[in-house]
Amino acid sequence: MTAGGDIPHRPRLDGQPLGVCGGWASRQRKKNVSHEQTDVKYLRPKFRGKSSERSWLCVILKNKICDYFRKLGRETCFTDLEFLEDELSHKFVSQGFWNHETGPLEWKPEAEVVMHRAEFWETFRDCLAKLPQRVADVFMLREMEEMETPRICEALNISPNNLWVMLHRARMALRECLEMNWFKEPQQEGHL
């Protein structure tokens, strides 16, 4: 760290809390700004410059997220396991195979192609918003933050089994929602 020089990552700092945990951050961000300030001030002397300042700030924020969920886990009861309890059973015939009329469609154009489109992200955010809060949180921590499952279990105070169930249902619901609201609509293809 060179004294007096501008912090190289500063422009990204403002965006970072958003990136750390999408929806969660947007709800908590304002509340946390003052805490972040305090922490940054408080922890600054401990920072030895071994990692970049940006990653150091990220670690602080991630730990804050964990603390937040740990607290939440103790405070709320766990009804989110009821979400999508039947796991779309109507899409399967009684023998457990996909019903061929309603099985997964091919996604065309592929996700990679549509990922630069703002409308796609709107659809994705709408789908994410349909999940119960806790289920969405679990999904975001796993897939956006790429947090390891044992760490999520610890942070949210849930059993590995419950976590797997919630992740499975979140993925199933999101896949379904994206298919219904984006990939199924033929007019999207012409817009590229």
Add this chain to the structure above:
Amino acid sequence: MSGEYNPSPEGNPSFLARRNRFQTALVRFIGKRTPKCREVVRILSQSMDSKLSLTMRIKLRLHYLICAWCQRYQKQLHELRKIASSVPDQVDEFSQDTLSSTAKERMKEALRENRRE
């Protein structure tokens, strides 16, 4: 095939369908020895978080031969991961709900002060 469900009706896009006697035998053989689709989708979600056993991975490979739907599901779970992990970059671009400028200023000011200390 008395009452047995046919996992491979006409028009099945899977690699193996009941197109002839040989394929029919194979489809039935694989259908009996691999998990059913409902179970497969659960296993596929687990495979996104932990490594499956070799036996299970072989079973899934075999299952894909008779089930294009599960194969698509697997592919789409990976796409979903790719989508989700790209969100943070996109959120800044598209979100209207960003930090207020006063909040940004306060954070910057705090950092600046901190540097002076």
